[in-house]
Amino acid sequence: MALRQLMLAKQIADKEKELEEMRGKDADFETREKELETSISEANTEEERGVVDGEIEKFEQERDAHNERKSELETKLSELREQMKEYEKTPERREKKKDMGRRNKEEIEEMRSAINSFVKSKGQVREGGFKEVDAGILIPVEMLAVQKKPEDVVDLGNYVKNVSVNSSSGKYPVIAKSGSKMSTVKELEQNPELSKPKISNIDYSIATRRGYIPISQEAIDDADYDVTGLIRDEINDQSRNTRNTDIATVLKSATEKSVTGLDGLKDLVNKEIKKVYPVKFIISSSLYAELDKLKDKNGRYLLQDSITSASGKMLFGKEVVVLDDDMIAGAGELKGFVGDAKSFCTFFDRKQASVEWVDNQIYGKLLAGVVRYDVKKTDTDAGFYITYTQGE
Incomplete structure (x- = not known):
């Protein structure tokens, strides 16, 4: 691979990583917007409304800057990919x-x-x-370019809270969402004491997950495609699958709840989960298939189309995230997490890396992937692990 092509590949990888991080912050802006909506409804005086108005202005500036940066990254990525295509056509x-x-x-x-x-x-x-x-x-078999199977890529890391840590273990303080309010006082009166926040310390301990894939030098030399790049992608996929499985395991540890029919789901969202939590449905593909068939009394499907949701669907105005059955449930089981995964679960990220080196004993390369992290439950009130049963 030429030096110019290597540089383009590095730039593309950097931009893709930055864009993925920016997209991961979209949920934070959604949460802040919900909180501001609550603040607007609770602002009863001119002073309170003035404070909220200032927060809204600050929020809109930050959100606009965020969206503008995302747009710039998408444009730059498109330009770099076009340059790479042109280079390959020399x-x-x-x-x-x-x-x-x-x-x-x-x-x-x-x-x-x-x-x-x-x-x-x-x-x-x-x-x-x-x-x-x-x-x-x-009879020899020609080494042809590998055709990757299409796949739906869901990174659960984008739906939980991510915290970078510098040590292998420690405590992370979490303040529970109490829903408490400030009191209205007259001018020059003594400030009343606010409700004391409930703070709990979450212990985390970083674990290392790693492995390697050997590739013969003959395969690298004879193939008319980037073998090492293909295997590196596979290591990254396995890393993401490992993270997804560990995050899903924590989501499955939420308080279990049986839900019957559409009305049961509505009661869960409207009554059982506090409004301070922006709810999402992170469900098995079997449960999604079941919900996708539900219709209202006029024969219209209840799952709504959405251009912002990865699955393309929303239920009750909430995003629906679909996982394979074996990740969030069992085969054919109608189960899933309903709630605010970002508040419920925290991903403590220590380090992730992909390295490669030559091994002379096998005349080839060993490509290794290393990830170090821990996943912990941080707010048990933020959601439920449901088992869905059809209504009559």
């Missing part, structure tokens, strides 16, 4: 592929002729062009 690269194509065609014709002679002579004629094995012939 005459030198096209000529190399053309020569390889002519050479491969000649080799294949030679191989066909040799195999035909072998077959027609019942093994008596053994021309050059193929290898013999166990009194037979070995």
Whole structure:
């Protein structure tokens, strides 16, 4: 890979990482907007309304700057990817592929002729062009570019609170959402005491998860595609799958609750979970399939289309996140987490890295992935782990 191409790949990776982090903050702005809506409804005096108005102005400025930066990153990413495509279309690269194509065609014709002679002579004629094995012939398989299976990528790390830590263990203070209010007082009167916040310390202990994939140098040399890049992507996928599984395990530890029919879901969202929590449905694909069939009395489907939700659907105006059954439930089980995952669960991130080095003993490379983190439940009031049953 040319130096210019390496630089473009590095720039693309950096921009993608920054854009993913920016998108992960979208939920924070959603939470702040909900909190401001609550503050607006509770502002009863001109002074209180003035304070809220200032907070709204500050929030809108930060949100606009956030969205503008996201737009800039998306534009820059698009430009860098176009540059990479143009680079891969250079005459030198096209000529190399053309020569390889002519050479491969000649080799294949030679191989066909040799195999035909072998077959027609019942093994008596053994021309050059193929290898013999166990009194037979070995037909080579061309190393073609790998085709990756399409997949739905859900990163649960974007839905929980992320905290970077610098030590292997420690305590993280969490203030519970009490819903308490300030009192109205007259001018120059003594300030009343506010409700004391309930603070709990969450112990975390960082664990290391790692592994490697060996790749032969022959595979790297013979393949007309970036083998190491493909395997590196696979390591990153496995890292994300590991994080998702650990986060889902914590979500499944929420207070269990049985819910019957659509009315049961409505009661859960409207009565059981405090309004300070922005609710999301993080559910199994089986539960999603069941909810996707629900209709109102006019025959309209209850799951609403959404361009902002990854699944493309919302229920009661809340985002629906769909996971494979084996991650959030069991096969065919109608289960999932309903609530505010960001308040319920915290991801303590210590370090993540991907490294590679040459191993002379196997004449190849070992690509290693290392992630260090812990996942803890931080606010048990923020959601429930539900089991859904069809209503009558």
